[in-house]
Amino acid sequence: MSRSERIPAAQWDTHKERIRSLYIDQDKTLDEVMEDMFQSYGFRASMRGHYQTVAIIEVVQGQDIALVEQLLQAGADPNTLVPSGLFALRIAIGNQDLEMVKTLLDGGADPDFLCGNKQLDAVKNARKHLLVSGLDEAMCLSVPIRTAVGRGNTTIVESLLVAGASIDGYIDPDSLGDLVCGLWGLEDASRTALQTAMIERDVPMVELLLMRGASANAGHHTVPSPLQLACQLNEPAPQKTDLVTLLLKWGADVNAPAAHQEGMTALQAAIETGRMDLARLLLHSGATISAELSNEDGLAWLPTAEPGHLEMIPHLQCRQKEMALGLQAAVQSGSTLDVRQLLDDGADINKESSGISLLCESIRQNDHRMFDFLLSNGIDPDPPGADQTLLCAAISRRSRYMMQSLLRAGADVNRQSIRKPPESLFSFPEEVFWPDRCYTPIIAAVKAERADLVQMLVEAGANVNPPNSHSTLSPLLLAIHDEIWQVAYLLLHHGADPNATDPEDGAAAIHKVLLTFSSCKIEMCKVLIEFGANASAASSIGSPIQLACAQYNAQAETHALIQAFVDAGADVNAPPTEEFPMTALQKSIETSRDGTVVEKLLSLGADIHAPAFWDDGITALQAAAKRGNIDLINKLISLGADVNALPAVRYGATALQFAAMNGNIKIAMLLLEKGAHINAPGSKVRGRTALEGAAENGRLDMVYLLLENDDEVDLIEERCQEAAEYAEDEGHHVLAKLLREWKP
The missing domain is CATH 1.25.40.20 (Ankyrin repeat-containing domain)
Incomplete structure (x- = not known):
């Protein structure tokens, strides 16, 4: 038997006798009963729900x-x-x-x-x-x-x-x-x-x-007025004109405010739909641009400045605002005739619209004809208040001609732009090294990789050194960062300060050279030293000699750099910093693929006793143990290196602890023979004793070596239990079991 939804309780109570009679006495299905009840009593029960008809x-x-x-x-x-x-x-x-x-x-x-x-x-x-x-x-x-x-x-x-x-x-x-x-x-x-x-x-x-x-004019304020609706219609000319004319005849308000957020006044709607004839009709009927708009950006009025419609602009109220928009549109369309017409009608050539100067617009369009026309008609080559100078905009287009014209017109060659220009103006992509600080035209020219533009600016009086290093980047540092060596040479020859620093990290030009991947490092460093660069200059990222030892350069290149810096008075034992936590010797041991650089530094007086810097530092002997260089370990010990020198407070290890973690039995035995403390405590942060480090890294043979040579028998079981935890955490279950069961 077919089934429908249940009849609502109230309707069942009212009609249940009738329903029972229909269903039982006449043997009808429930669907048939529902239909009968609809016909008889005016209610319906169906799969859509129940409602009274x-x-x-x-x-x-x-x-x-x-x-x-x-x-x-x-x-x-x-x-x-x-x-x-x-x-x-x-x-x-x-x-x-x-x-x-x-x-x-x-x-x-x-x-x-x-x-x-x-x-x-x-x-x-x-x-x-x-x-x-x-x-x-x-x-x-x-x-x-x-x-x-x-x-x-x-x-x-x-x-x-x-x-x-x-x-x-x-x-x-x-x-x-x-x-x-x-x-x-x-x-x-x-x-x-x-x-x-x-x-x-x-x-x-x-x-x-x-x-x-x-x-x-009647209607709710959220609904466009009849006149606004008529002007919005996309209708053939006669019908739409008839409707608008009829409404105006009967007193329609031509300046009624726009109805909602995306609404338009009647005049705006006529212009938006391209009906300039209706716009003229509305203007003659008293329409004004000052009527309340829901859209405040004003861009809807730009079509009035399209060729053929400029004659409307002088009729509008808020005239200068509208003319500024008209000038912008005329410049965008490249029509000098339209610009001339607007100027003759009283437009102000230096009045901006939408925050963009007309000259900047012509530069963006790369329109030399319009650019020259505007300059010849007295436009300001340095409009006040702009985030980006016009010189920088011209440089972004690599336009030597526009740059020369602006400079001849009196543009300030040293005026700063206050922010990075938008990608729509600068064709090169955004990079990490773009300063968030102010920048000058010469910075823009360096970034454009144009030595000829840099030369032009310098000859026009551009400062090659920033007036305030805390707010403006040095052109020389930028040229070196981008490996534009020709520009770097040019700037140095025109007086760029080789010791100007980046306020972010204190790095000077010589540091920036060493951070590049260029094959010209040696030559450029020598040039900088020749121009007075300080070869011992400290920075948060290290000294020049430290950076030279940190790079994976060719052996000959590293030797040459070290020698050049030492010859220029560099301190071979420049102290570590938080960003460079090792001396040159310590770093060279940690990174060196052979011993020649280490030998070079030792021959120049590098200190083998320098302690480990507190944060992630390492002594020379600890570095050798970490690298597994047993020959260098022997040499350093023979020179008096301390096998029990303290590790760094953070992330450090003694020489024996490094050997234990790496599982280097020979080095561990050598260090133990030389008096290394087998139970020396680990670093305070993320440190391990030798036994803990060996257990954590699953070095079974090293664990046996350490246990068999541990003379502090009273505490050995406790140390084994602690080491077993590290082994267990890394999945070395057999080793963990051995440690827990170890008996001296």
């Missing part, structure tokens, strides 16, 4: 006038609203059934049903009934006259007006409160009859409504 609604839909008259005589309410938003009069209008409309009006149907906040309780009850019935369907509301206008039926409109319908009536969305969440088409419902006629492009209906007293 209204007889008059059903009969009006069936267009049975005689039955409608009977229902009305029997007291049926013609103004009942069903959950979908329908009511009898609206259905009749939708069917364009004039006789039914008249019958309903004669029977008490309200011609202003739902206007304003009328029947608000009916809307709330209908919505509530939907939700209680388990449906969350949206309601669609409309006042009668708007429905009739939407159908284009002038006869029904006349009948409604005769019956007393408000010609400017609409549903007030402000009165609906939370109900708006359950409605769709609310903007349509909030339109007046005249606004609806505009949407329908129905000129005869518009004429009828205006003649019957419709206001050309």
Whole structure:
């Protein structure tokens, strides 16, 4: 037997006897019972939910006038609203059934049903009934006259007006409160009859409504005015012109504010749709650009400056603002004739729009003709307030010609730009080394990798050294960072300070050279020293000699760099820093692939006794043990290196601890023979004793060596238990078991 949803409890209680009789006595299915109940009692139960139907609604839909008259005589309410938003009069209008409309009006149907906040309780009850019935369907509301206008039926409109319908009536969305969440088409419902006629492009209906007293300006503030709607239409010229002309004749407000966030005034809408003829008509009717816009960026007015429409601009209020926009558009289009026309009409060539100067726009367009025209007409080559100077903009286009012209016109060769220019102006990609600080034209020229532009700026008086190293980057440092050696040589020859430092890390030019991957390091370092660079200059990233030892350079190159720095007075024992926590000797041992660099440093007096820097530092002997260089260990010990030198506080290790962690038995035995403390404590941060380090790294043979040579028998079991934890954490379970069971 087929099944439907359960009948609601209230309806079951009312009709259960009838349902039982139908079902039991006549052997009907439940679906058949549901249909019978609908026919007999006017309620429906279906898979869509349950809602009470209204007889008059059903009969009006069936267009049975005689039955409608009977229902009305029997007291049926013609103004009942069903959950979908329908009511009898609206259905009749939708069917364009004039006789039914008249019958309903004669029977008490309200011609202003739902206007304003009328029947608000009916809307709330209908919505509530939907939700209680388990449906969350949206309601669609409309006042009668708007429905009739939407159908284009002038006869029904006349009948409604005769019956007393408000010609400017609409549903007030402000009165609906939370109900708006359950409605769709609310903007349509909030339109007046005249606004609806505009949407329908129905000129005869518009004429009828205006003649019957419709206001050309009535409507809710969230809905565009009739004139705005007419100007927004994409219609053939005659029809749209007729609508606008008609509304203006009947007093439409040409300066009504835009309706919502993306709305437009009538003038703005006419321009946006390309109807300059209508824009002129509106202007002659009193439209102003100062009318309140929802869109504040002003860009919608740029089409007024398109070729052929510039004659409109002098008629607009806020004239200079509009002319500035017109000039910008004319420059963008490359029309010097249009620019000339605007200047003749009184436009200010130095007034910016949208924060972009006209000259900057011509540079961006790479338009030499417009650029020359603007300069010849007195435009400022250095407009105040710009984030980026015009010289920097010209450099970004690699335009030698524009640079020369700007310099001849008096552009300040040392004026700073306050931020990095946008990619739309600079064709080279953003890099890490772009300063967030101010920069000058010479910095831009260096970044453009143009020695000729740098030369031109220097000859024009550009400072090769920054006036304030804390806010401006040195051109020399930038040239070296980008490995533009020709520019670096040029700057040095013109007086660039070889010891200027980067305020971020204190690094000078000689440090920056050593951080590059260039094959010209030796030559460039020698050039810098020749020009007075300090070969002992300290920085947070280390001294020159430390950096030379840190690089994986060719052996000969490293030797040459070290010798050049020492010859220039560099300290071979420059102290470590937090960013470079080793001396040159310590670093060279840690990174060297052979012993020649170490030998070189030792021959120059490198200190083998220098302690480990507190953070991630290492002594020379510890570095040799870490690298597993037993020959160097022997040599350092013979020179007096301390086998028990303290490790770094953070991430350090003694020489024996490094050997234990690496599993280097020979080195461990050598160090033990030389007196290394087998149970020396580990570093305070992430440190390990020799036994813990060997266990953690799974060095079974090393563990045996350390245990067999441990003379502190009383505490050996405790140390084994601690070491076993490290072994267990790394999955060395056999080794962990051995340590836990170890007995001296």
